[in-house]
Amino acid sequence: MSSVALDAALADIDTVFNGFASPDETGCGYCHAPEETAYLRTPYVRVPVDVVRYYLFEVPDHFDDHAAAMRRLLPQAARAMADGTLGAIGYGAHGLTRVDWRSWPAEQTAAVEAFLHAWWQDALTMPEPPYGIDDVFDTCATIARTVTPFLDGWGRSPVADAHLAHCADVWLYDLLSDASPFSWWYDDSVDAGVADLRTWLAGPGAARLRAQGEPDLAIRAGLLALPYDERWNHPYWADASATN
Numbered sequence: 001m002s003s004v005a006l007d008a009a010l011a012d013i014d015t016v017f018n019g020f021a022s023p024d025e026t027g028c029g030y031c032h033a034p035e036e037t038a039y040l041r042t043p044y045v046r047v048p049v050d051v052v053r054y055y056l057f058e059v060p061d062h063f064d065d066h067a068a069a070m071r072r073l074l075p076q077a078a079r080a081m082a083d084g085t086l087g088a089i090g091y092g093a094h095g096l097t098r099v100d101w102r103s104w105p106a107e108q109t110a111a112v113e114a115f116l117h118a119w120w121q122d123a124l125t126m127p128e129p130p131y132g133i134d135d136v137f138d139t140c141a142t143i144a145r146t147v148t149p150f151l152d153g154w155g156r157s158p159v160a161d162a163h164l165a166h167c168a169d170v171w172l173y174d175l176l177s178d179a180s181p182f183s184w185w186y187d188d189s190v191d192a193g194v195a196d197l198r199t200w201l202a203g204p205g206a207a208r209l210r211a212q213g214e215p216d217l218a219i220r221a222g223l224l225a226l227p228y229d230e231r232w233n234h235p236y237w238a239d240a241s242a243t244n
Helices: 006-017 032-040 049-056 066-083 106-124 134-146 148-152 156-176 190-211 213-224 230-231 235-243
Strands: none
Touching: 006 066, 006 106, 032 049, 032 106, 049 066, 066 106, 106 134, 106 148, 134 148, 148 190, 148 230, 156 190, 156 213, 156 230, 190 213, 213 235
């Protein structure tokens, strides 16, 4: 069962984006069936979830107006993201990462932001959310082009703590090598996002992991504060090798 905040955010998405369409959309004649493209031109008609899934991850140059198509799909796309019926996330670039949605009218921008925050908070309360918790974080941060609100909003509970341990383990694989853990974050904001994640994980994140009884993850997270060479020359690695 979704949270009150998520239900409210989804209702707001429904209201704000109700009736949107891309009236002149012709789609890609090679990839898009005419009856599928017709959904994008026609407001107030429910789009089959498989069509939502297909268009949500389609490349922008296959549309005449990609931003309009995303606004058309948003009510159903947001609900499918929240309830798991989208099938999968994280396998391709989400359409909202490829449009400048922050330039949309204020009520539209606010509705998207509220949904992302509510979806993330709801996932943190679920021992087994419909999608992997790292994929949810990745999707939220990549769409928002920032990690800060999702890290700041990481509540403290046994379930949220378990999700933190899982995400830290996933992220450290890339972060310790100065690589990005975000598969589909392409624009100029990614460097700031990775830096902010590294700083948080080396500081507050490491402290939380240690308090949760995750000393190995806490040590590795703390190493992110060191320059690259010092990080990999740290005695931890010799001790870890001997232990394993």
